[in-house]
Amino acid sequence: MSFLTNSVHLSDPNFFITAVLIMFSPLYWNLMARSEYRTHWITHLFRSARVGCCFLAGSIMLLGLHRDWWFQQTLYSQPKVSALHLPLLGYAVIATGALLVLSSFWALGWYGTFLGDYFGILMDEPVTSFPFNFVSDPMYVGTTMNFAGVALLEGSLAGLVLAALVGLCYKVALLFEGPFTEEIYRKRDDDQKKV
16 A cells, blocks of 8 residues: 555645546536537527537637646656556557547547537437447547556556546546437437438
8 A cells, every 4th residue: 555655646736636627527528518409508609500519629628738738747746656667558558549539530520529419410320430340439448548658658656547537537428428429319310200
């Protein structure tokens, strides 16, 4: 236990802020997207579903950059563990994670990536090509891998703990996102059958 307490300083404000931002990010975009779906307030504000979706995308990206900056600050302020300083593995994990993130963005497109379906911007059919035929949630898996890879570059156990928190938060978010998104498309399909 002393190894853990010596390697991860939970009292570090950077660690705390990063953990809060990691937990807040999926909560933010899920709450914003669901409120848009139910009330269309973002669409009304910008007078366009596509512009509203771009606004949400921009806010998600800015929040992500803010979270990532704090993650980097945490890596600098936390102890290094020489046994975890594995640059080659870190780069391999980052490369794999980046491949998953970028290829899922390519497959989904801008609006598919940034919750366009909550704005009524629906895809014609589910994406089943790579990377979705490799892993069901490549954006989340890839992002988690990127956090873990950077932690390995820095030799930071605290970074690996935070990467695990990223993965856990995404798993919890998927418990809500998956069924809700499926319901959006089921409703669309039911409406098309009525016509």
